[in-house]
Amino acid sequence: METTDARRPPVRLLAAWAATRLVLLLFVFKVYVFPGPDVTTDVSVIYQGWYGVLRTGSFPLDDVTWQYPPGAALAILSPALLPFWDYATAFFVLACLADLAVLLLLTRAGRRPGRTPRGALVWTAGVPLLGPTVYARYDVMVTAVAVAALLTAARHPRAAGALAALGALLKVWPALLLAGERRRGSWAAAAVTGAALAALSALTLPGAFAFLAFQRDRGTEVESLGALVFHVARHFGWEGEVRLTYGSVEFLGPYVGAVSTAALALTAAAFGWLLLWRLRARRFGSRTLAEAAFTAVLMFTVTSRVLSPQYLVWLVGLAAVCRSFAASGMRLPSGLVLAACAVTVLEFPVWFAHVVAGDPLGVALLFVRNGLLVAAALTAARALWRRTVPSRTAASAPARSVPGRRDPVSS
Template sequence: MDRTGARSALALPSAVWAATRLMLLLFVLKVFVFPGADVTSDVSVIYQGWYEVLRHGTFPLDDVTWQYPPAAALAVLSPGLLPFLDYSTAFFVLVLLADLAVLVLLLRTGLRPGRTLRGAWVWVAGVPLLGPTVYARYDLMVTAVAVAALLAGARRPRLAGALAGLGAMVKVWPALLLVGASVRGGTPGRRAWVTAAVTAGVVGALFAVAMPGAFAFLTFQRDRGTEVESLGALVLHVARHHGWHGEVLLNYGSIEFLGPQVKAVSAAALLLSAGAFGWLLLWRLRAARFRSHTLADAAFTAVLMFTVTSRVISPQYLVWLVGMAAVCLCFRAGRMTPPTVLVLLAAFVTVLEFPVGFSHVVVSDWYGITLLFLRNGLLLAAALTAARRLWRSTAAAVPAAAPPAPAARPAQAPVRS
């Protein structure tokens, strides 16, 4: 594609990105009021409170809502880079820049041979579907690191590994990015895994030495319940209409179910996560064909599976899936279009559930339950579809059975004349 053609191809997604992101900024800056709960309080109250503690060289040891790996401090402290703005405005601007960085990476990748701009369009359309919540959490920053890691892929395995290791120390889930890195017949996959482990270890050690309480978050989730938006919570939502006497309370920073049978539901979620891990392990043992898009396809599938089985499915988690899906669709030969469509539909339902209809979810009325069934059902369908397609595209083909050899004809006696 020549320069004129490239400029023409990039103009429309760039224009749509600018228009939609302007609207997101206007909502989080409260120039316009988005319907439903105020989504910016996490930044102006919680993040800013953590910022005041972190900038004095310690983690918020007395705050059980701090449940993040130590490098999350970098995201919370980042608004300090823009001292001429108040904390919340600086945070929103930095999220916007991370959003722009993802767009640029996807557009550049989409112009290469064997690639497509479909991935950029997934990002352009998918992020605003989540509403202003996506700009009022630091998950988009982590997603930008994850997208960069996957796009580095096989061409720069050490960079991919370093970014995955750093991302895992910011919010854990990027540890799944390298599940599809091939280690057969060469060293790129091994380099990525080793670099990721070293990066995560070094970052963790530096924080542990420099700031007290770097790993206190590991003990802050012991007594958590089941978050009201999770897949398992659907059982409890329905049970409330049939005499279940539990509670819905703000607990450990999220709205959770507490009461009888909640521990059983949480244990079931952990078993499902263990099952997802087992499936991924089996897939790795059986996978034989690793192509250029396999790394992204496997990462998307893994993040989907662990998101669906989690005790918590917060609205901002969907931006992880949108980012992974966008990378998958950068590859012309990729197989993840159907689960990507399901994720985009789930993103749209998510904004209807939070913040627009969250009051209905909290009281478990049938409107709120219906939204949750739709959103979580779409995510479950996406996970199953992605897993099936990943398996079929990478599993070793069973060799066809050789046809039986024709039976030897019995020797005939010579004919006497």
């Protein structure tokens, strides 16, 4: 029989979570000033501005920085749940509560047969590595929905599909949670939930899908993998510039369009690999859904034209779910993601000025961070393929069975 104490998070883990999150809150509330640019202005200025527009009954159609699907309105409006605080304070508290929800979900999952508490440890350690940016963006809320979807999938596939659809309407990427899903019930629930929420958004607020045009027109952001081309080219006479546009710092100038197109081609290639994997995969286990989701999001993150620091919150959450399985094949990719988090906080916000300037320090940080993420994506893809796709030798070998004799292959 499971006791009440057994259902509670381990005291030391909860203490570590509380201590590290207190530090993050002290930074976002500016009790202490974190080095680099103020990361909280996205909440106090941009989000709060959107909040005012959304409350009038419309999406921010005249603001090109609004590049999110319609479900994002739920996150932006969420501080209304705590009307006794100002907008920024309420948002930071809700972000912290979403963080706590992920910890509790992972802790509970870690007690099931075949599971381990390492997932909760990865989340507890990984989030503070990114600094106060985690609580100054709504990505931690989306990650909480994604983690809930993956941890619910084994027992409640339809609920998991619905949660994945909700996550996709919050920030698109949770649609990749279904990359390794084979059950029709989960796909059907995702389709119905997604269609219903999208229709409701379009009917209630005008401009629900204006974000698609804004996303289409984006260039190459200075932290992305493709941006390394221009960071190096600037030292050899490239005549371009860095400018704040579409809500992020991007490169503008010769060949930027070509590099952005190449990034889209890499994304298409990643999608092609995932499709090939689905066609070839035969060995699906309890951990395959989480490992496929982690691999898919890694691949689409590193090939994106934009690679903002908060994207790593997604990866930490998915890595934590993968590590909650005792037989996880994602140990190395998860470790690489955590290492990338430690470098990310240095490139943003600590030394972001060096990144924008493209000096040796800034370029070195990007090479290391993006290199770690590329390595994580490649090793995750390799591990997923080897665990699920039978080798040609094994597939073509005839099955031999001798009565009364033990099969040496299975011993």
